[in-house]
Amino acid sequence: MTAPSSRPTAVRLGAAVLAAVVALLIPVSPAWAHNTLRSAAPAQESTLSSAPTEIVLEFVERLDPTFTTIVLTDAAKRKVPTGDPVVGGAKGSVQVTGALPNGTYTVAYRVVSTDGHPVQGSYPFTVADPNSSAAPIVGTTTDAPSAAASVQGDDGPGTGVLVAGGALAAVVVVVVGGLLLRRRANRR
Incomplete structure (x- = not known):
């Protein structure tokens, strides 16, 4: 019996990460366009x-x-x-x-x-x-x-930029950690 492919799961996970990043960055984008x-x-x-x-x-x-x-x-x-x-x-x-x-x-x-x-x-x-x-x-x-x-x-940088950067970093850590755990589980 062959193990099911994790490819569809990886695609869904990638789409979810992309959606999360877009959702975080769109509301914060005005903070990057400071007044001049x-x-x-x-x-x-x-x-x-x-x-x-x-x-x-x-x-x-x-x-x-x-x-x-x-x-x-x-x-x-x-x-x-x-x-x-x-x-x-x-x-x-x-x-x-x-x-x-x-x-x-x-x-x-x-x-x-x-x-x-x-x-x-x-x-x-x-x-x-x-x-x-x-x-x-x-x-x-x-x-x-x-x-x-x-x-x-x-x-200094606006509060919105700092919050977005922190949230983005947290999302990246969670996604990378999840992918590493999944890879390790698939190897066993």
């Missing part, structure tokens, strides 16, 4: 002939208004007065309430998008108003905190 800055006004690295009255940042995904921070600092790393962030969909903005004499400024941001993942960054722009009589602000050599440090936080 789409555009900014003033633009990154730009030189303006007049000081801006507003900073507007547009992202790829919607922002959570509760966790949106936009900070403006001058070349000496001092915070420039601005209004509170206003969020509408994927845009965040602040009104510049302080004067901006000629000089280099840094916009720093920290936002949380719909996937719950924090994203942060910063970029410079320069004001070079030919009609300005104010002295330009120059950087200092002190170790003042940077604008990016004032909005710094955890930028």
Whole structure:
């Protein structure tokens, strides 16, 4: 009497593993597509002939208004007065309430998008108003905190990615263990 083939069982087991992996990865996939800055006004690295009255940042995904921070600092790393962030969909903005004499400024941001993942960054722009009589602000050599440090936080992998990775690893361990046990049982 011949032993029944384990091939149909292996095919079914493989299909079940594939279905489990797909089921785990589909709900988590948005966590891998983290939010990014789409555009900014003033633009990154730009030189303006007049000081801006507003900073507007547009992202790829919607922002959570509760966790949106936009900070403006001058070349000496001092915070420039601005209004509170206003969020509408994927845009965040602040009104510049302080004067901006000629000089280099840094916009720093920290936002949380719909996937719950924090994203942060910063970029410079320069004001070079030919009609300005104010002295330009120059950087200092002190170790003042940077604008990016004032909005710094955890930028590690999202919780969904960690859960999916752990579940996938567990599925692989169970499947490989089951296949090894089955092979060992068939050899006896």
